Amino acid sequence: MTLAIRTESLTKHYGEVKALIDLSLEVRMGEVFGFLGPNGSGKTTMIRTVLDLIRPTEGRAEILGMDTHEEAVEIRNHIGYVPGDLAMYPNLTGRDTLTYFANLRGGVDWSYVDELAERLSVDLDVKVGNYSSGNRQKVGIIQAFMNRPQVLVMDEPSTGLDPLVQREFQKMMREVAADGRCVFLSSHTLSEVQRVADRVGIIRHGRLVDVESVHDLRSKAIRRVELFFDTDIDASIFEAVAGVREAKANQTSIVLSFDGHMDQLLKTATDHYHLVDITSQEADLEEIFLTYYRDED
Amino acid sequence: MLANIFTKTTRDRFFGLSAAAVSVAVMFLGGMAVYSQIDVSFYYEMPQALLDLMGIPVGGDVAGLAFGAIYGLIGAMTLAGIAISMGSGAIAGEERQGTLGLLLGNPQSRTQVVVSKAASMVMLLGLASLFLWGAGLWVPSLLDVDMTGIHVGALVFHIFVNSLFYGFLALAIGAWTGNGTVASGTAVAVMLVSYLAAGILPLVESLENLAKIFPWYYFNASVPVINGVDWSHMAILGGLAIALFSLAIVGFNRRDIRGRNTGVTILDRLRANPRTAKIVERIAGSARVSRISIKTASEHQGLLVVCVMIMFYLGLMIGPLWAILPESFQDVISQYPDVLLGMIGAADLSTPEGYLQAEVFSLMGPATFVALAALMASRAIAGEEQSRTMGLLMANPLRRSTIIIEKTLSMIAYSVILGVATFFGVWFGNLLGGIDIPISNLVATTALLTLLGLVFGSVAMLLGAATGKTRVAAYGAIGVTLAAYFAFSFLPLAESLADYAKWSPFHFYLGSDPLTNGMAWGDAAVLAGIFISLIALSIPLFQRRDLRG
Numbered sequence: 001m002t003l004a005i006r007t008e009s010l011t012k013h014y015g016e017v018k019a020l021i022d023l024s025l026e027v028r029m030g031e032v033f034g035f036l037g038p039n040g041s042g043k044t045t046m047i048r049t050v051l052d053l054i055r056p057t058e059g060r061a062e063i064l065g066m067d068t069h070e071e072a073v074e075i076r077n078h079i080g081y082v083p084g085d086l087a088m089y090p091n092l093t094g095r096d097t098l099t100y101f102a103n104l105r106g107g108v109d110w111s112y113v114d115e116l117a118e119r120l121s122v123d124l125d126v127k128v129g130n131y132s133s134g135n136r137q138k139v140g141i142i143q144a145f146m147n148r149p150q151v152l153v154m155d156e157p158s159t160g161l162d163p164l165v166q167r168e169f170q171k172m173m174r175e176v177a178a179d180g181r182c183v184f185l186s187s188h189t190l191s192e193v194q195r196v197a198d199r200v201g202i203i204r205h206g207r208l209v210d211v212e213s214v215h216d217l218r219s220k221a222i223r224r225v226e227l228f229f230d231t232d233i234d235a236s237i238f239e240a241v242a243g244v245r246e247a248k249a250n251q252t253s254i255v256l257s258f259d260g261h262m263d264q265l266l267k268t269a270t271d272h273y274h275l276v277d278i279t280s281q282e283a284d285l286e287e288i289f290l291t292y293y294r295d296e297d
Numbered sequence: 298m299l300a301n302i303f304t305k306t307t308r309d310r311f312f313g314l315s316a317a318a319v320s321v322a323v324m325f326l327g328g329m330a331v332y333s334q335i336d337v338s339f340y341y342e343m344p345q346a347l348l349d350l351m352g353i354p355v356g357g358d359v360a361g362l363a364f365g366a367i368y369g370l371i372g373a374m375t376l377a378g379i380a381i382s383m384g385s386g387a388i389a390g391e392e393r394q395g396t397l398g399l400l401l402g403n404p405q406s407r408t409q410v411v412v413s414k415a416a417s418m419v420m421l422l423g424l425a426s427l428f429l430w431g432a433g434l435w436v437p438s439l440l441d442v443d444m445t446g447i448h449v450g451a452l453v454f455h456i457f458v459n460s461l462f463y464g465f466l467a468l469a470i471g472a473w474t475g476n477g478t479v480a481s482g483t484a485v486a487v488m489l490v491s492y493l494a495a496g497i498l499p500l501v502e503s504l505e506n507l508a509k510i511f512p513w514y515y516f517n518a519s520v521p522v523i524n525g526v527d528w529s530h531m532a533i534l535g536g537l538a539i540a541l542f543s544l545a546i547v548g549f550n551r552r553d554i555r556g557r558n559t560g561v562t563i564l565d566r567l568r569a570n571p572r573t574a575k576i577v578e579r580i581a582g583s584a585r586v587s588r589i590s591i592k593t594a595s596e597h598q599g600l601l602v603v604c605v606m607i608m609f610y611l612g613l614m615i616g617p618l619w620a621i622l623p624e625s626f627q628d629v630i631s632q633y634p635d636v637l638l639g640m641i642g643a644a645d646l647s648t649p650e651g652y653l654q655a656e657v658f659s660l661m662g663p664a665t666f667v668a669l670a671a672l673m674a675s676r677a678i679a680g681e682e683q684s685r686t687m688g689l690l691m692a693n694p695l696r697r698s699t700i701i702i703e704k705t706l707s708m709i710a711y712s713v714i715l716g717v718a719t720f721f722g723v724w725f726g727n728l729l730g731g732i733d734i735p736i737s738n739l740v741a742t743t744a745l746l747t748l749l750g751l752v753f754g755s756v757a758m759l760l761g762a763a764t765g766k767t768r769v770a771a772y773g774a775i776g777v778t779l780a781a782y783f784a785f786s787f788l789p790l791a792e793s794l795a796d797y798a799k800w801s802p803f804h805f806y807l808g809s810d811p812l813t814n815g816m817a818w819g820d821a822a823v824l825a826g827i828f829i830s831l832i833a834l835s836i837p838l839f840q841r842r843d844l845r846g
Contacts (some may be wrong), residue, residue, distance in 0.1 A: 053688055056845035073694050081692035087685035091596070097396065100586035104693040127565075145688070 002065045004029050004151045004182035005050060007009070009059035012045050012206075018292070019045040021141055021206045025248045027184055029150070032177045034197030037187040042206040047155050051081060057078050065153060077105075079279075081142030082153035084186070086137060090129030091223060094139040097128055101143055108146050118169050134160040141169065152176060152183045158192055170196045187264040191222070221282065222259045228277040229253065241268050302405065304411035310383055310421055317379055318425040321372045322432035326439075333440050360437055360447045364522045372429060372454045373516065375487055380422055380464030387414035388545075389471030392555050407550050413470060415542055426457040427552075452522040459516040462534045463488055465541035465624035473548035473769040475555045482603075487512070497618075504635050512537070531652075550812035564646065566791050589703035594710060597673050597823035604669045605718040609661065612722025615656045616730030649732040650738060650812040657723060659807065662746050667778050670712050670754025677704035678835075679761035682845040691844065698836045701762060705832050708754050716747035734812060739818035749806040753778045755831035762835035765845045802827065 012020040020042050025035045037043050048054045050269040052072040057203045061068040063075045063078040088097050094117075102108035131139065137160045144152055147276015158166050169266050173183045173196050187193050193200055193214070200217050202209045216297075222245065225239075235249035258265060262280075269275050301718040333394035341500035388411065391397040401411065438444075462673035463484050471480035495518065498508040508514045515534045521526035567573040679700065681687040690700070720743040727734055756777050761770035785803035788794040800803055806826050 048844075051692065052686070053691055073696055076692060076694040079692065081689070083685070083688040085685065085693075086689075088593060089684075089686060089688065096583070096586050099583050101594060101689075103587050104589070104690075104695060140689075259835075285726070 003062070004028060004183050005061070005063055007050065007059065007061040010046065010049060010056050010061055011058040012049055013057045014052065018206050020049065023208045024200055025211065027182060027209055029182050030177055030180045031198040032183040032185060032196050033172050034190070034193030035184060035199040035203065036193050037188065037198050037203035038188055041203045043203060044155055046203070047153055047186060051153065073163035080147060080149035080152045082140045082144045082154040082157045086140040087137065088128045088136065091127060093127050093130070094122065096125065097139060098143055098146065100205060102146070105147055112148070113142060113146050116145055119172065121166055132229065134162060134165070135287040138165070145172065152181070154184065155186045156188065157185070158187070158189070211271060222257050224281050225256045225258045225265065226279045227254050227275060229273040230276055231273060233273055235273055237268065241265055298361040302400070302410060303417050306414055306417040307421060310417070312424050312570045314421050316378055317375050318428045321367065321375055321429060324371060325363060325432060326369045327369040328438050329359070329436055329440055329442060332359045332363050334443050336809065339404070349669065352700070352776040360442050360444050361522060364447065364449070364452060366404055366754050368433065369522065370451055370457065370516055373424065373459055376425060376456055376460040377423060377463040378485070379468040380460040381488070383421070383486065384464040384467030385471045385477045387418065387468050387471060388549055389475050389477035389480050389519055392475045393477055395553055396671050401554065408546050411546050415465070419461065421456060422460050422464065422525045422679050426453050429456065436814070438711040440691065441705055446523060447697070448525045451526040454526055455521040458531050461538045462512055465538045465545065469541040469545040469548065472545040473552070475552070491538060501673055505535065522625060589700060590706040593677065593704050593707040597711060600669060600672060601714065604665050606663050606714050608715060608719040609722035611657055612663055612719055613726040616726025616728070618730065618734050619732055653732070654807065654812055658746060658812070663718065663749060663778070663782065663803070666712065666715060666746055666750025667753045667774070670708055670750040671757040671771060671774040673708045673711065674754040674757035675761050675767045675774065677701070677708070677758055677761060678839060679765050679768060679770050682765040683743055683767055687844050696842050699760070701832065701836050701839060705758065709751065712747050712750050712754070719743050719746065735815070738812050738815045742811040744809055744816070745806045745821060745824065746820060747804055748828065751828045752824055753804050755828045759831050759835040759838065762839035763842070765842070
């Protein structure tokens with residue numbers, strides 16, 4: 001089967017700065033592939049390299065089995081792209097912008113464009129310069145989706161979208177995958193990737209650290225759990241629970257870094273004390289990196 | 298340097314202003330060096346009115362000539378131009394970038410912002426003036442030029458106050474409208490019109506007093522380099538500047554701040570109106586995004602309109618002026634020595650051909666055509682990169698060469714339109730003024746001028762494609778143009794260097810005297826060849842490079 005994207009030892013140096021180091025990756029058709037990494041980790045460099053906007057120092061890449069440099073023009077017939085930090089022509093309306101790109105591609109199905117605009121709820125007859133950043137982002141997304149490309153490459157596309165629109169956008173990405181096409185989604189938000197992606201590649205300091213299924217990643221997801229009691233507590237009781245990586249007690253409350261089973265934690269808590277309240281939130285990406293990938297730097 | 302608004306503004310503007318001041322000083326050094334080597338006695342014979350127009354004071358000898366031409370004209374316009382850029386950028390510029398809201402989010406009143414920006418502008422212009430004063434004293438002593446009766450300080454003071462006036466004019470318009478383009482465009486127009494009016498109106502006796510309503514009159518009419526500071530004129534200019542400054546504060550305090558919004562144009566209104574929507578849509582809506590070249594053209598409509606108006610009206614005006622100029626004027630001009638004539642394209646001013654060449658085709662023509670082509674070309678590749686739209690554009694199935702070719706096509710189309718407008722302007726002007734030059738010669742000259750503009754446009758294209766930086770492209774092309782112009786006009790003054798002038802593209806434009814001799818097909822082929830080669834060369838440079846944005 002043809003791969004959507006394949007890179008072989010892709011390397012990009014800017015003088016002394018190593019933006020990408022020996023990155024080899026395979027992205028399949030029919031999947032949403034999350035490309036996860038903190039800011040400045042090399043996500044955008046990787047995307048710009050496979051799109052032939054910048055050239056690798058070493059290594060090569062293919063999209064749909066075609067060399068990204070030699071067959072760049074043919075490849076672009078089959079891809080849609082949302083750049084990170086999206087900018088468009090401020091004096092054109094949304095519709096003008098889409099018309100322009102449609103003309104450069106030799107036409108588009110306008111009923112589909114209107115359908116996309118309705119799903120993302122954006123008025124296309126406003127000038128790009130007058131859009132809020134969220135609405136500008138929506139036009140960028142429509143621009144990438146409108147030709148029903150085989151491979152969608154999107155660099156942090158959810159920036160500025162409100163939660164309702166984000167959900168609709170995630171549905172659109174899932175539909176692309178269900179259609180046998182591919183979405184390559186770069187993001188620094190773990191929760192977004194978890195919701196929509198099938199597999200996740202994790203990049204840090206220009207290196208691909210790991211590729212795994214979202215299911216496996218979720219099991220690694222550390223949570224920050226805070227428990228409140230009506231009496232002073234002993235932290236050592238909680239440190240003994242499987243999955244507690246760090247425990248910090250503060251008289252009647254305790255903050256835990258936790259990746260074990262929640263029922264065990266709750267059982268321990270209620271067995272020993274009277275539990276008053278509990279908050280639980282996802283740890284941020286950097287915390288996961290620190291926990292799991294510390295040694296690979 | 299980021300301590301407050303004043304220091305940040307100063308830091309942002311310091312480099313540009315220093316570069317401009319140094320350039321003026323270097324030009325002054327070069328100009329004075331040339332003047333001190335040649336016999337300048339001829340200029341005593343020139344009519345007073347013409348000297349006024351050229352900014353050259355009577356009784357100043359070599360020093361007066363150099364100060365008049367370089368400081369009084371180029372220096373004053375450069376400093377005023379920079380003041381306009383600073384003034385229009387002060388409020389409206391921050392507004393356009395969307396940073397003004399951020400700035401006002403800090404505990405700074407609007408008045409404080411205007412005052413800080415204005416203070417920075419005044420200080421920088423003051424520093425530049427001090428520098429020019431120093432250079433104006435140092436260069437003559439270096440070249441051993443007689444400075445008797447020359448008031449450098451007075452001239453520089455006039456230049457300083459003059460620049461303040463235009464800076465505050467732009468600041469006030471920007472503060473009231475929030476539109477930087479309107480602010481700088483209006484201020485530049487006021488400057489150019491008032492310069493021309495202050496120079497030309499006194500030539501006609503009955504209109505002499507009319508010149509006094511134009512601000513440039515108060516800058517130079519008193520000839521400060523000979524007569525010292527004219528305090529009443531300075532009080533008028535300075536008072537106007539202060540009044541404009543107060544207006545800026547009032548205007549800025551009483552209006553809504555614009556976000557990053559784009560303005561509503563007449564076209565937008567017509568498009569929103571159901572009655573006109575259909576036809577406007579056809580002309581301006583979907584049509585202007587039908588392909589890269591047409592979209593590029595639509596982006597530069599404003600620039601084209603300005604260039605066309607300048608060349609058309611210049612051409613139209615110059616013909617009748619020839620008819621009303623006094624006979625004596627032409628007699629005197631016919632006795633000009635070659636050295637002076639070299640500077641205006643070796644034109645013989647006693648003939649209509651020479652007169653036209655000097656007034657339209659030697660300086661203003663190339664400046665306008667190069668401005669159009671070089672600005673379009675510097676925006677072509679580097680502009681898309683700088684506004685970060687290149688990635689989006691390149692996500693479409695296009696070759697990089699296609700983008701260069703499309704953008705070049707729009708540059709060619711606009712240059713040709715400007716050429717046609719120039720031809721008609723000059724032709725109508727000739728009809729009105731009774732100047733009898735064969736139409737074919739006019740066509741040939743405007744065609745060569747169009748090619749000349751495209752040559753320097755292709756320099757900008759090459760630099761933009763190679764670097765992705767609009768500044769490098771624009772300044773590089775302007776630098777090459779100036780070097781080529783100086784090579785063509787100044788090198789022939791020295792016999793040993795005269796041959797090198799033939800390497801300048803200007804030589805292939807005016808060297809054959811096309812207004813008199815008609816088309817020089819060989820020269821046209823050389824210009825076209827340079828143009829095509831540079832465009833062809835920019836393609837591989839663009840293809841090899843990592844793109845920005």
